[in-house]
Amino acid sequence: MQRVFGRPKGLTELPFHYCPGCTHGVIHRLIGEVLEELDIIGDTIGVAPVGCAGFSLDFFACDFVGAAHGRAQAVATGIKRALPDKVVFTYQGDGDIAAIGTAHAIHVAARGEKITSIMVNNAVFGMTGGQMAPTTIGGQITTTSPYGRDCALVGTPIDMPKTVATLNGAVYVAACSVDTPKNIIQTKKCLKKAFQVQQAGLGYALVSILSTCPTNWGLSPADSLKWLQENMLPVYEMGELKVTEEVKAL
């Protein structure tokens, strides 16, 4: 019988243990497919951070390194500088890239570090139990903004891909979402491009993906998708935010 659908070779056999309805699993699968389709599983080194994204260490079929909170991009820099011919990517949450690791996020882009970063944005710190992140939406209730994020007091959400896109070393920046089948297909295209950019040695690539956190948002998986659409999509600019001429020519 012809197999028409199965687990991509880019993932290990280990079952995901993310919370029900969390879209980490969808994003993992997309990356696993891209690794397989580009035939780079054996040449890729991933870097996992701290937080829910830290579990990714076990789920991808390629070599993986576990970094400290926020430091994945500095660790990836060290790996890439040691092994320039390998494919190096980081898989990080919004807390990792937009809070504790902001300095590294800015500087890998400024240096044009030839790595690929994937930022999963669910507008909270997930693993620690749903605290406010720099990406938390105005008015959003979290355990550390129990009356809703007051932007006058604690600032407005950071649109990290837009910020990174202003830096010259970033050659490809995309902001995606996995809330609908159409957006999932678009996200995969962007992920593939971000790895191809690295293969071509063109510079730094970032793909930000809006994701859900039903557990910490206190919503059902279906309502979480709706919440993302109603609250996150209007705040964060979507699409390929930066595609340099060299990347277009790929």
Next chain:
Amino acid sequence: MSKELMKGNEAIGEAAIRAGCKLFFGYPITPSTEIVEYLSKHLPKAGGTVLQGEDEVASINMCYGAATTGARVMTASSSPGFSLKQEGMSYLAAAELPVVVVNVNRTGPGLGGLGPSQSDYFQCTKGGGHGGYRQIVLAPSKGQELYDFTMEAFDLADKYRTPVVILSDGFLGQMMEPVELKKRPKAELPAKDWAVGGCKGRAKRKVASYSLTNEIGEVNNLHWEAKFAEMKDSLQRWESFHAEDAEYLIVGYGTCGRIAKSVVLKARKQGFKVGLIRPITLWPFPEEAFANLDGVKGILTVELNFGQMVEDVKLAVECRTPVYFHNRLGGMLPSENEILRKLGQVFDLAVEV
């Protein structure tokens, strides 16, 4: 073999290149800056890479990344910068990664000053980062040792898969001395069959430091404990200088050990049986040097801090002989006569200064 007049910091840089260091990640801070400057100039020519990180935190984590590939890698800093590296040091120890980290100690606490100091002893030897780990700490006392110990540090790091600290100070780092550019005999080192680099043709590898199950956490901790115990047993090193028949011992490392040598000679000239124990490994602390204290009437520990190594001396001595302490602070050095005078005072000796 050539001899060159070099700054201590430059000797460290040259030794790193000759030891096969392929990557250096650093952030400038006085008085360690010549290390990043020297390597920026010379390491690329030797086929290596130097990258100035956005800060010390980035630099140590870049080292972490490069070390996971099995490459020889180093960073260098001075006290406030070394503090920023402590998070990374804890992760390096836990992930069992070989990295050489130089700390050209300046004064403290806080931003402090640039002069010679030994105020980072606790931080280096007791674990400046979280979680209770140990790391090898080597204490050179002259240009030649800065060179030799740096070379050896790479072998020790690879052998034990652990961060190795070279603890220098602003005095040693900035002084120019002749350094013989020795070649080290090739040490037998274990294969880096744990390093990542793409899993083509083999099983996937992981390098990480966390375990969320307590049972696995304990297994990991017992493994580290056994490793630290093995290092403690096999790595203790010190220099004995007229210590064999000594009635009075001075204990000092690095710059203090160097000054104390002249004190020993001056005291001996006057007929006093004074000797020196100069710890070379600060961790593991050379407790074995104090195994036999027969005939020793007392010990004077000399340091450039409020009293840090003196605690390890007291533990090693276990109350078998009295231990006294002398210090200078804030970048000042004790003179030979000052130490001699202190010896006379605490041991009631009629020394002439």
